[in-house]
Amino acid sequence: MKAVRRLTAVLATFAIVALSAGPAHADELPTGCRDSEGHNHEFSGWAYYTTDGAYHSWYEFRYLIWNNATGGKSNVDITVNENFTVNYRYRSPDDRKHDVLYTLRPPVPVTTRVQFPEFTEFYVVFDERNSGDPHCTAGTDYI
Amino acid sequence: MRTLWRSALTTIALVAIVVAAGAPARADVVSRSCEDGSRHFMNAWVFVTEIGPHHQWHRFDYELGGINSDKNNVDLWVVFGQDVPYWNKSPDNLRAGVPYTVIPPWPVYTWADAVEYTFMTATFDVFGPDPTCDVTVVM
Numbered sequence: 001m002k003a004v005r006r007l008t009a010v011l012a013t014f015a016i017v018a019l020s021a022g023p024a025h026a027d028e029l030p031t032g033c034r035d036s037e038g039h040n041h042e043f044s045g046w047a048y049y050t051t052d053g054a055y056h057s058w059y060e061f062r063y064l065i066w067n068n069a070t071g072g073k074s075n076v077d078i079t080v081n082e083n084f085t086v087n088y089r090y091r092s093p094d095d096r097k098h099d100v101l102y103t104l105r106p107p108v109p110v111t112t113r114v115q116f117p118e119f120t121e122f123y124v125v126f127d128e129r130n131s132g133d134p135h136c137t138a139g140t141d142y143i
Numbered sequence: 144m145r146t147l148w149r150s151a152l153t154t155i156a157l158v159a160i161v162v163a164a165g166a167p168a169r170a171d172v173v174s175r176s177c178e179d180g181s182r183h184f185m186n187a188w189v190f191v192t193e194i195g196p197h198h199q200w201h202r203f204d205y206e207l208g209g210i211n212s213d214k215n216n217v218d219l220w221v222v223f224g225q226d227v228p229y230w231n232k233s234p235d236n237l238r239a240g241v242p243y244t245v246i247p248p249w250p251v252y253t254w255a256d257a258v259e260y261t262f263m264t265a266t267f268d269v270f271g272p273d274p275t276c277d278v279t280v281v282m
Contacts, residue, residue, distance in 0.1 A: 055171065080174070087174040089184045091209055107242035108188040108204050110174045 026050045029119075029143065033136035035126050041098070042067040047080075047120035047140050050109075056118055056143060057109035058088070063122060065098040071127035072097045078104065079123075083116035094127075117142045177265070177276035183209045185217065185265035189280045197254045198282050200229065200261060203245040207265060213238045214268040219245065224257035235268070253282070 028048050035041040048060040058080050065074055074096040080088040088110040096102065112118040121139045128134055171191055178184040190202035200221050207215055215237040221229040229251040237243060253259035264277040 079176075086176045086178070088186050089176050089178065089208060091182070091184075106186070107206060108172060108174075110186075111172050111188075112174070 027143075029140035031120075031122065031138040031140045033122075033124065033138035035124075035128075035134035035136050037128075037131070037134040039126065039128055039131075039134055040068040041065065041070055041126040041128070041134065043076075043122065043124045043126075043136060043138055045076075045078075045120075045122040045138050045140075049143070051114070054114055055111045056114055057111055058120065059105065059109040061090070061104040061120065062101060063104075063124075064101045065096060065124065065126065067098075070098045071129045073127040074098070074133075075125050076102070077123040079121050080110045080112065080118075081121060082112035082118050087112055114143075119143065173280045175263075175278035175280060177278045178209075179267060179274040179276045181209075181267075181269070181274060183207070183265075183267040183269075183274060183276070185263070185276055185278065187263050187278050187280075189261050189263075191261075191280070191282060196256070197252050198259060200251045200253070201247065203231070203261070203263070204242060205263065205265070206242045207237055207239045207267070210239045210267050210269070212268040215239075215266060216268075217243070217263060217265045219261060219263040221251055221253065221259075221261050223253035223259050228253065255282070 026048060028046055030046050032044040043065055045063040047058060049056045049058045061078055063076055073094050075094045076092045076096055078090040079086045088106060090104055119140045119142045121137060123137050125133050125135045173189045176184060176186045186206050188204040192199045192201060203219055205217050214235050216233045216235045217237060218232045220227050229247050231245050260279055260281040262277060262279050264275055266273050266275050
């Protein structure tokens, strides 16, 4: 009798585990860079993704231009890369201001396959009042 | 005792159902992007479900970028061997930054025993010849 009860409990536990198998969990990849000409403009970017089986889903990107003030017309390009090909592109308007945290959510999460190197890259052009516009590129770690 | 055995058997049946239902259909969305030589681009998402030996293509999303005009278009074809079980041509009024969705009005299947893919091409309306870029999602 006790054995039957134990068997029932074990099987019930197995059923619950099977039903809830494979939950997606979210991760953040931070990155950053400094302008190429020493004007002390800085950039920080964050990419957010979930892992679901053989895929990563990139669902949000945030970025911030900070430190020395810009002219207020900077721009940021974002690419999500899988195996060194681009699976998603974004180009901001030429109106990005410093000290403002911007958030981008693609209309559908961008998928990449975990079997390949995957990363997000930010290319930033800082609007500089007194000279040509410096730029920098920031890539997240590969996942 | 009989009740306990019945309970155990019911649990076994439940476990069998859960395990059996664990892997029949797998829905995926595949992302791709392309760009012409002038920084006009298209992002595309293809929703395809693996059902045993075949795939069902049930949704296509796309957005354009890097273009100011509002007379762009996107065409797509689902190809299976020599057949085209589904195709769609958008109107010539697509704009950048707007997500568009195409859902076939009937189930579109391809089988793994022949080449199966979706081909999407974006045409960007500019002054002069219109540039294009395309993506292919191969299963």
